[in-house]
Amino acid sequence: MAHVLEQLSGRWSGYWLLRPDEFPEALELVFFDGKVLGFGKDLDGDFQMLGDYDDQNGVYITKLYTSPARGDVIPKRLLIGGWDGRRMSGGWFDARTTRTCGGFHLWPGRGPEPKYLTPDEKFTWESILQPREQP
Numbered sequence: 001m002a003h004v005l006e007q008l009s010g011r012w013s014g015y016w017l018l019r020p021d022e023f024p025e026a027l028e029l030v031f032f033d034g035k036v037l038g039f040g041k042d043l044d045g046d047f048q049m050l051g052d053y054d055d056q057n058g059v060y061i062t063k064l065y066t067s068p069a070r071g072d073v074i075p076k077r078l079l080i081g082g083w084d085g086r087r088m089s090g091g092w093f094d095a096r097t098t099r100t101c102g103g104f105h106l107w108p109g110r111g112p113e114p115k116y117l118t119p120d121e122k123f124t125w126e127s128i129l130q131p132r133e134q135p
Helices: 004-008 125-129
Strands: 010-018 021-032 035-042 045-053 058-068 076-083 088-094 101-108
Touching: 004 021, 010 035, 021 045, 021 101, 045 076, 058 088
Parallel strands: none
Antiparallel strands: 010 021, 010 101, 021 035, 035 045, 045 058, 058 076, 076 088, 088 101
């Protein structure tokens, strides 16, 4: 059975966070057979994306800037997060060091970010750093 993300290939919107600021981005993403690939543009320049998604809604993407807007742009970022049925969100990390990092939110279409159902549902950086309980 195909993953729901495969039905959402096309235009996506979003932003990445570097405390305290949000930086919008526009993307074109294709999802197929556990793989995601695409391209986009944000304040830091043009980029390509390549990664994976799994049956547990985990998302693992490499974002590589192909035309950086400035010389100090982090050329490669790793995005680790999940799909919650309305958006992908999680954390991004500089591929060279874990000292530079932040959050990200991506959703299908060009409209505003989908609403959260509960206040606890919104991603926080602390949520990704807390140890998970063992079953």
